[in-house]
Amino acid sequence: MGIILTGGSIITPDQVLPDHDLEIENDVIKVISKERLSKQKGDFVLDVHSFWVLPGMIDLHIHGSLGSDTMDATPEALHTMASYLAVHGVSAYYPTTMAGTQNAINIAINNVKNTSQPVNGAQHLGVHLEGPYLNTSHKGAQPASYLREPNPEEYSEWINSGVVKLITVAPEIPGMMDFIEQGIRQGIEFAVGHSNASYEQVVEAAEHGLRQATHTYNGMLGLHHRAPGTVGGVMMDDRIYAQVIADGVHVHPQMIRILLRIKGIERVILISDAIRAAGLRDGDYDLGGENVHVNNGIARNSDGNLAGSTLTLDQAVRFVVTNCGVPLQRAIQMATLTPAKAMGLRKGRLKETYDADITVMDSDLKVRMTIISGRIVYNKL
Numbered sequence: 001m002g003i004i005l006t007g008g009s010i011i012t013p014d015q016v017l018p019d020h021d022l023e024i025e026n027d028v029i030k031v032i033s034k035e036r037l038s039k040q041k042g043d044f045v046l047d048v049h050s051f052w053v054l055p056g057m058i059d060l061h062i063h064g065s066l067g068s069d070t071m072d073a074t075p076e077a078l079h080t081m082a083s084y085l086a087v088h089g090v091s092a093y094y095p096t097t098m099a100g101t102q103n104a105i106n107i108a109i110n111n112v113k114n115t116s117q118p119v120n121g122a123q124h125l126g127v128h129l130e131g132p133y134l135n136t137s138h139k140g141a142q143p144a145s146y147l148r149e150p151n152p153e154e155y156s157e158w159i160n161s162g163v164v165k166l167i168t169v170a171p172e173i174p175g176m177m178d179f180i181e182q183g184i185r186q187g188i189e190f191a192v193g194h195s196n197a198s199y200e201q202v203v204e205a206a207e208h209g210l211r212q213a214t215h216t217y218n219g220m221l222g223l224h225h226r227a228p229g230t231v232g233g234v235m236m237d238d239r240i241y242a243q244v245i246a247d248g249v250h251v252h253p254q255m256i257r258i259l260l261r262i263k264g265i266e267r268v269i270l271i272s273d274a275i276r277a278a279g280l281r282d283g284d285y286d287l288g289g290e291n292v293h294v295n296n297g298i299a300r301n302s303d304g305n306l307a308g309s310t311l312t313l314d315q316a317v318r319f320v321v322t323n324c325g326v327p328l329q330r331a332i333q334m335a336t337l338t339p340a341k342a343m344g345l346r347k348g349r350l351k352e353t354y355d356a357d358i359t360v361m362d363s364d365l366k367v368r369m370t371i372i373s374g375r376i377v378y379n380k381l
Contacts, residue, residue: 003044007049009053010053010350011052011332011350013333021035022053022358023043029351053358054359055332057088058092058345058348059122060342061272065081065085065275069276069287070095073107073111078112078124079115081093082120083118084121086120089314091123091347091357092345092357094124096130097127099132099134100143100288100289102154120377121377125345127164128166129166133148133149133150135172135195138195141301149174150175150179166190167188169195171201171205189343190205191212191213191214192213193215197220197233202233202240203237213234235263236262238267241269241338242263243271244269244270245311246316256324270313271316274311275287277299278311280310282294287308317334320334336349357373
């Protein structure tokens with residue numbers, strides 16, 4: 001059965017196409033047309049006049065939601081996260097781990113590898129390992145007892161798993177350049193994060209293939225006029241995509257505007273960094289074996305450090321539009337095409353032959369429908 005979305009304002013990276021039709025056949029976009037598409041036998045036609053039609057969003061960094069976490073290492077946890085993400089317009093995501101024992105991380109990786117894709121939620125595209133090779137001086141909510149230097153006997157299994165796609169590292173730690181080089185050869189992306197790296201060390205890591213920064217500004221050595229630091233390296237190296245948590249808590253909106261002015265929309269990625277408390281009420285929750293208290297939606301550990309977020313990507317889009325002066329078309333790109341390009345995906349763009357991952361938003365930028373691989377998984381039209 002085909003699906004026709006008729007009369008919507010279709011958002012592409014290049015332009016907004018008002019009052020257009022979009023047809024889905026199987027799991028890809030068949031055609032986008034300013035002319036009304038004729039209904040064929042079996043087609044399902046949805047009137048989306050007055051709605052925005054955009055690509056499904058992609059979250060590169062999410063630990064959990066609705067009481068579930070990647071480190072729970074169960075199919076139920078992933079499917080719970082997936083259904084929650086679909087409600088918020090996310091069609092694909094990378095379940096993100098915490099620093100832990102080798103065994104705990106292995107179990108989480110294997111769970112993602114062996115868990116089937118959900119029928120009613122976002123697709124998991126591979127694991128984002130956040131650690132354990134991080135700097136204790138910028139550990140944030142990562143458990144310090146599990147942070148360590150890279151060990152080839154340990155990480156070779158992760159590299160060869162076929163499911164690890166993104167790894168956050170502190171490049172200043174001894175042995176990290178070899179790790180990055182080995183991972184790059186297996187098609188894995190690397191991000192600098194929880195790091196005390198100097199400007200020079202960030203650039204050196206980029207020379208070895210590192211191409212992203214994890215939650216830019218947070219968990220890294222800041223900018224100083226005599227020492228550009230980790231943030232300076234991320235800002236100035238054009239090869240690096242900068243992930244950012246746009247919730248008004250982790251980063252001041254003017255700092256997001258500065259990052260956008262330096263890096264450009266094409267190099268800034270919206271992420272959630274959401275934890276299991278996302279979608280739930282304030283209270284106490286577990287994160288990596290440590291207690292996290294959530295108050296007014298803000299999560300902090302016992303040290304007072306920010307501990308992930310309760311953010312969703314649709315909220316992040318609304319935030320940068322409202323508070324950072326980003327046009328909607330560009331804000332959408334930061335949650336769709338830019339992360340897709342950073343990960344080498346044929347997603348994130350409404351274009352013929354591209355994956356039929358589509359989100360429909362109303363005029364208030366609230367998600368009203370999510371289509372994943374040509375299948376409607378959430379519908380509040």
